[in-house]
Amino acid sequence: MIAPSLRKRLTATVISIFLVSWLLSALLTTVAARLVLQSEVDKMLGSMLEVTAKVGRTFLQGELEQLQATFSQSMVVVNDQRGIEEGTRDNPVVVRLDEGLDLGTLGTPALNVWVGGIQLLIGQNTPIFPHPSQVDIGVALDQEMDGQMWRVTYLHDEGYQVWYATGLANTASQFDAGRLLLQLLMPLALIIPLTIVALYVGIHRNLKPLRALSQLIETRRARQSLEPIEEPAVPEEMIPVVDSLNHLLERLADTLENEKRFTANAAHELQTPLAAITTEVQLCQRLLTDDASAEMMQRIYARVQRASHSVRQLLTLARLDPQTPLGEETVLLHPVLEEVVSELGHRLSERGLQLQFEVDDGCSVMANRAALLILFRNLVSNALRYTPRGGQVAITAGERQVTVENDSLEVREPERLTDRFYRGDNAPQLAEEAGTGLGLSIVSRICELHGARLALAYCADTGRFSARVQFL
Known part of the structure; x- marks a missing residue:
């Protein structure tokens, strides 16, 4: 399972942190804006009370009867059958003065005045505030009246023993808080897309060294290079990873070199005795006269030839060093495939096989010609070996592609045929002449x-x- 890319995870993490931080900032800004607006409302209500108290002192210069006479025309007793003169401090007569004070966008504040036994409600929609106590002086309180929350502030005039209360419905202050919040957050909301784009571009640019390192490793893989990676081109955080990779490449190079040396030495040491055995077997074949001994010697000769072929294949594998440049050139496929068919053509007539040869004359690839000869020789030899007698073998080549097909019995696990010395469970039934299990491994390496x-x-x-080779 492939994990999500580092760039996507880093971008998602940074943007998530940014958005969460922005939301927290918006929340704190909202709270701060409400507190600031509430403080300003409280200050405004306090200032209004002071102004109301100064005005009230002017009216309170005379007697209570004079105050009653002054407001008698505009005062209306609210839900009370008593006269104004019958009110007390603890049980005042509530009267309303229809004239109120308009504060524009904040609405009309409600004023309550307690003087003697009268509680004046100034304004048409002014609610009846609860009678204050000493602890309520100068304190803004949230009180619910008639299903609506009000912000109420009290003031006491000790000289005249008059209480003043002014309030503002919270809906008005909330409206302004929302508008203020919108004004504060709108610039932040506008820069969110720009910030996200800037974060994405910044992360993309800062991950450029990792992409360069990835391309460097990919290039080495394409060239089958085991050279160590230079650390000056590596980000500081990736140096431990690159060091470990360089140590692994070094050990792998040593292992491949030891394998190559062992295979070459073993194959070389086997060539001489096998050649001697072949000579002795051929000599014995000339001297033998009875059929039974000649048949036995022929079987020995076939097995020695097979062993010699395996040694040659091992030497071929040892020479195909992935770190050695091949010296590629433009190679026409038609002459190469013709040469292979001419070399192996006698096996077609021996086994009665039919050959279909369709190769474009101008088809060419960038490759090493000697390596291509080995590749196609093994492919065609493999097809001739495993085609039943009287079967058909087809060689076709087009644009950068060569295909070798042959009639065959069922081949199980074809993907494993490139493993060294793997010949399949039913290989004896597929071929009259046993192979070494190295041919397709050599093809895969080339x-x-x-x-x-x-x-x-x-x-x-x-x-x-079918065996298809697709050149890039």
Whole structure:
């Protein structure tokens, strides 16, 4: 399972942190804006009370009867059958003065005045505030009247023993708080898309060294290079990873070199005794006269030849060093494939096989010609070996692609045929002449060195096995 890319995770994390921080800032700004607005409302209500108290003192210069006479025309007793003179401090007569004070966008504040036994309600929609106590002086309180919350402030005039209360419905202050909040957050909301784009671009640019390192590793993989990666081109945080990778590449290079040396030495040491055995067997074949001994010697000769072929294949594998440049050139495929067919043509007549050869004359690839000869020789030899007698082998080549097909019995697990010495469970039934299990492994190695793709497949419907080499 492939984990999400570092760029996507880093971008998502940074943007998430930014958005959460923005939301928290918006929340704190909202709270701060409400507190500031509430403080300003409280100050305004306090100032209004002071002005009301100064005005009230002017009216309170005379007697209570004079005050009653002054307001008698505009005062209306609210839900009370008593006269104004019958009110007391603890049980005042509530009267309303219809004239109120308009504060524009904040609405009309409600004023209550307690003087003697009268509680004046100044304004048409002014509610009846509860009678204050000493602890309520100068304190703004939230009180619910008639299902609506009010912000109420009290003031006591000790000289005349008059209480003043002014209030403002919270809906008015909330409206202004929302508008203020919108004004504060609108600039922040407008820069969110710009900030997200800037974060994405910044992260993309700062991850450029990682992309360069990835491209460097990919280039080395394409060239099959085991050279260590230079640390000056590596970000500081990736140095431990690159050091570990360099140590791994060094150990891998040593392992491959030891394998190559061992294979070459072993194959070389086997060549001499095998050649001697072949000579002795051929000599014995000339001297033998009875059929039974000649048949036995022929079987020995076939097995020695097979061993010699395995040694040659091992030497070929040892020479195909992935770190050695191949010296590529433009190679025409038609002459190369013709040469391979001419070399192996006697096996067609020996086994009665039919060959279909369709190769474009101008088809060419960038490759090493000697390596291509080995590649196609192994592919065609493999097809000739495993095609039943009287079967058909087809060689086709087009634009950067060569396909070798042959009639065949069922091939199980074709993807494993490139493993060394793997011949399949039913290989003896497929071929009269046993192979070494190294041919397709050599083909796979040569394809890797050229950056080509090898595809092996068996089609049960047609009963044909195909090996396709796609050059890039």
